[in-house]
Amino acid sequence: MLEKGFFFTGFPGFICNQLIREVLKRNNDNGTFYVLVLPDMVEKAINESTAIISEYGLEQSSFNIIVGDITKPFLAITDEVQEVLQQRVTHVFHLAAIYDLAVPRDIAQRVNVNGTENVNEWVKRLPNLVRYIYFSTAYVVGNREGTLYETELIAPSSFKNHYEETKYEAEVLVEKLKSEVPVTIIRPGIVKGHSHTGETIKFDGPYFIMNFMDRLKFLPLIPRLGKGEAYVNLVPVDYIIQATTYLSQLDKASGKTYHLTDPHPYRASEIYEIIMQEMLNKKPKGMVPLKLGKWFLSFKPVRKYLGVEKEALDYFTWQGSFDCTQAVTDLKDSEISCPDFKDGMKPMASFYLKQKDNPAFQIKIL
Known part of the structure; x- marks a missing residue:
C-alpha cells in the first residue's frame, strides 16, 4: 500500500499549520508531509516545521519544506523535487490565497485565480492522487441573498469586494476539475479564533x-x-480544521462541496x-x-x-444564509460539529x- 504523501500550499499560515497538526492526529501512520513555501517565508517555515516535528516526534525526513510559488508555472518547483512529488503525493491541500477584504484587484487576481490555475495544472499531473482539497469561501456567492446551497455555484450580479470575486473565479476553475480529479471543495464562513x-x-x-x-x-x-x-456566519478555526481533515479522507466527500458554516448563526x-x-x-x-x-x-x-x-x-x-445540510450530514458519524x-x-x-x-x-x- 502506497504511503500517504500530504502536500500543502499556504504554509506556514495559521490555518495551514493547524490543519497539518490535525492531519497528524488522525493519521497514526503519519505519512510524509510536503509544504510549499515562498522564498521570503522560509525562515518562518523552518521555525514552524521544527515546532511540529518536535510536538509529534516526527523524523526530520517526514516533513519537507519545498521552496516555490503558486503564481509561477509548475509552482516554481525544481525538476528534481518535482520527480519526487510526482511519485509520493497522494493528498493536496490548497490553502494559499490573499484573504484581505481590501485587497487590490490585480494582486487578488494573480494569487487567488492565476495561482489556483497553476495548482490545478500541477495536480492533474499527479498519478497517485487520492484527493485534492481546495479552500474556497462561503462568500463566493457575492451579493446573492436568500438561502445559498453547497450544491450550487452561480455567478452573482456583483461582489462586495475583489476577495469574493477572485475566490469565485478560482472556485469555478476547481469545479471544472471534478470530472478529472477527486476534488473536495471547502467553503468556510468567516473564520475566528479557536x-x-x-x-x-x-x-x-x-x-x-x-x-x-x-x-x-x-x-x-x-x-x-x-x-x-x-x-x-462566524466559525472557529478548530471546527474548520477538524471537519476538513475528516472530509479529506472520507470516500463519499470526493466530488462534493461543503459549507463549513454555522448552522445557527447570530x-x-x-x-x-x-x-x-x-x-x-x-x-x-x-x-x-x-x-x-x-x-x-x-x-x-x-x-x-x-x-x-x-x-x-x-x-x-x-441578507444571505448558508445551507450546510451536506456538511452536517457527512460529518454526522465524526461527532464534529460547529460550536x-x-x-x-x-x-x-x-x-x-x-x-x-x-x-x-x-x-x-x-
Whole structure:
C-alpha cells in the first residue's frame, strides 16, 4: 500500500499549520508531509516545521519544506523535487490565497485565480492522487441573498469586494476539475479564533468590532452600527480544521462541496452585544446608521484609529444564509460539529485583550 504523501500550499499560515497538526492526529501512520513555501517565508517555515516535528516526534525526513510559488508555472518547483512529488503525493491541500477584504484587484487576481490555475495544472499531473482539497469561501456567492446551497455555484450580479470575486473565479476553475480529479471543495464562513483557546493569527472579521469597541471604550456610551438584522456566519478555526481533515479522507466527500458554516448563526446586532458585554460589560446605546459609519470609514485616519476596514461593514447588511445540510450530514458519524459562537466568546476576548497591542496580530489598514 502506497504511503500517504500530504502536500500543502499556504504554509506556514495559521490555518495551514493547524490543519497539518490535525492531519497528524488522525493519521497514526503519519505519512510524509510536503509544504510549499515562498522564498521570503522560509525562515518562518523552518521555525514552524521544527515546532511540529518536535510536538509529534516526527523524523526530520517526514516533513519537507519545498521552496516555490503558486503564481509561477509548475509552482516554481525544481525538476528534481518535482520527480519526487510526482511519485509520493497522494493528498493536496490548497490553502494559499490573499484573504484581505481590501485587497487590490490585480494582486487578488494573480494569487487567488492565476495561482489556483497553476495548482490545478500541477495536480492533474499527479498519478497517485487520492484527493485534492481546495479552500474556497462561503462568500463566493457575492451579493446573492436568500438561502445559498453547497450544491450550487452561480455567478452573482456583483461582489462586495475583489476577495469574493477572485475566490469565485478560482472556485469555478476547481469545479471544472471534478470530472478529472477527486476534488473536495471547502467553503468556510468567516473564520475566528479557536473555540477553546481563542488563538488566531490576525485580527480581522469579528475582531474589527473588538478593535472598534476597544478604541472607543472611553466614551460614556457606545452606539450600535446599523440595525444589525443580517446574520453573520462566524466559525472557529478548530471546527474548520477538524471537519476538513475528516472530509479529506472520507470516500463519499470526493466530488462534493461543503459549507463549513454555522448552522445557527447570530444576527450582527446580537454578535455586537455579546462582544460588548464580554469586553466592556456594557450594552450598546443608540445607533449610528451604517451609511454614516461607512462615510466615516472612508477617511483613512478614522479607519486606522478604529482599526476597522470599511469593507467589513458590508457584511452587517447582507441578507444571505448558508445551507450546510451536506456538511452536517457527512460529518454526522465524526461527532464534529460547529460550536456555538457564544460559548467561545470568553476565550476569544481573552486572547484579543492579551494581544491587541501586538502589531503582529493587527492587519494593516489601508
